[in-house]
Amino acid sequence: MNILNNEIFENVTTSTANPPHNEFPIWAGYVSVIISVIFFGTNFVPAAKYKIGDGVSFQFFLCCGIWVTGVVVHIIVGNYYFYPLVIVGGVLWTTGNVLSVFVIPINGLGVSMLLWCTSNLFIGWASGHFGWFGLKAEKVEKPILNYLGVAIAVISGLIFLAIRIGKKEDDVFSIDSSQSPILNSSVEDIDNSNNPSNTTLRMRIIGYILAILSGVLFGLVFTPSTYIQDHHDQYKNATKNGLDYIFSLYTGIFFSSFIYYAIYIIMKRNRPYICVESIFPAFLSGIMWAIAEAGFIVANSVLSQAISFPLISIGPGTIAALWSILYIKDIRGSRNYIIFSIGTFIRIIAAVFIILSKPIPN
Template identity: 60%
Template sequence: MNLLLTTLNTTTISPSHDTDSPLWIGYLSVVIAVLFFGSNLVPAGKYPIGDGLSFQFFMCCGIWIVGLIINLFVQSPQFFPLVLIGGVLWTTGNILSILVIRMNGLGMSMLLWCTTNMLVGWASGHFGWFGLLPENVEKPILNYIGVTIACVSGIAFLAIRTVQQEEIAENPDEQQPILQSSSVENTPNDTVLTANTVSTSKPLSMCIIGCILAAIAGVLFGFVFTPSTYIQDHPNKYPAASKNGLHYVFAMYSGIFFSSMFYYVVYIALKRNRPYIHIQSILPGIVSGIMWGIAQAGFLVANSILSQAISFPLVTIGPGTIAIVWSIFYFKEISGRRNYLIIIIGTFLRIISAILIVLSKPIPR
């Protein structure tokens, strides 16, 4: 991470993305982002988080800490308030993602919102939505095929059935929160995000609701970079804007922190000053936020060097696969020959997708 920060901080960056830094740094940034995005919720995975609002606030505190450190490292560049919007979008999507995980499990949820995130982020950068300058590649047909295969792999993963879904189907009246172990009792405050909340209807209905919310979260995640990219693409409006993506980290993370604080204050008011706070989940929440902050910084570096047309598909399809590995070997959410076969097929498709996207190659503007 220090190597990436040093390289990007000392490199002169071109008007679109960094053409002076070697491509391997961009791809290394992709690997870092994938590993940390796919693992950032693992530290909190076995601790009770209640309705999730307190947890996400502590997570956003961890994110802001990373942003502050990076901002000091890059010597506090100009702060653009427009970038705060990206942070607000992410916080809103993050609150939805907590609900989705409790419905469909970590692996399934991340695969869903990563696929939607990929499509929105890739399309906005490639086609130039919302005033962005279109980003092209040397071999667009390979890029299109790679993105299409990535989407197909996401659809394939939808057929996975988690242990929690099977337990809900068999015991609709005896359900534990998905991120809690069966030995932890529910308190009266555990009312918003427990599986019981949605299990009054059929399990299929719960799964559908979870899928819809995951897609909405993915759309919000996909537009997180739009404000900072817009500023970089319009030097006539923002003559002091830097082309180094790390220079926008603090503004984005501040948007995350302050919007999270706003949601949390509203939540406390609605709970009549009796929020659910589980002491065991405070430190894991902060650690999760730190891991996410590192991943997002890697994402920004990848965008600077490779362009969104390349980095977005690669970064967004990878974490779901990492989450699946955690779901199998750590959370024990996924088991069975059928599920394993689906995972093998889906992973194979994603490897092909990644290869095609890399081979499409970014075009410096």
């Protein structure tokens, strides 16, 4: 990618440094996976009981929480280098999130999620494993187990798709992937999206394409930071500590969200939908999401995307479903419980295969 070699994206610092090395042991990578899965699966709980309307105002306040967390991490880590290229990853994530607003009313929430979760998982895993977009290919000791794990993970998503959620589906709590959008429709929108019978074939095809594109953008979020870590010859101050890239990534998320929100306000003629009660929960959700994303980027640095991406892509959906069963109570009935148990069991098998494939450090 020529753009990655452009001087405009060079590190803002020019001093030399020692070659990078993994600053965390392998076990820390798996701990990061666990933290990421728990927080991704839980981050919408603070906002689960509040209406968010079209979700655009909610996502802006959520992004405020993300950026503030990035500032705190930046101070704690103590590495004050700023990587402009990583901003691109934040813009990609926000753009994919905005696309979901158009996708859900066309295809329905379930089909849309299946498309973007699958494309997100595949792009994130494949770009690291095969070395796409200028990345160094990340090998595993047992590729067959890795392939099986990814395939089984995709199948488990199809199984979870069969779960029927009750009337509380407007509670912002229908995620099934770490990179799933935070923008959700209101009750009326979701009720209509589950029955898109009036949607023309042309519009549905457009919806499918946008959903896949959204997932692709989610899967590319970490490509800029991974590229920097893989090319120490171009970025002399690059390290293998994923936390060093958090502030740059979250800055990209915040400012791109601000731009999209400003456009939204203009389009709404200065009458945006804002539920005052959801502002602080959105901020808390942003903090929790930011912690999860920090765990994700550390896991990528330690384990490689070939391991961390499929693990973190399948885990949060199970945690979210547990919250829906035990707290939100919008998943009920023996049929749903059986489907959840089968899907969880299959995801455990997928995780075991992925872990047993074992990463090989570059």
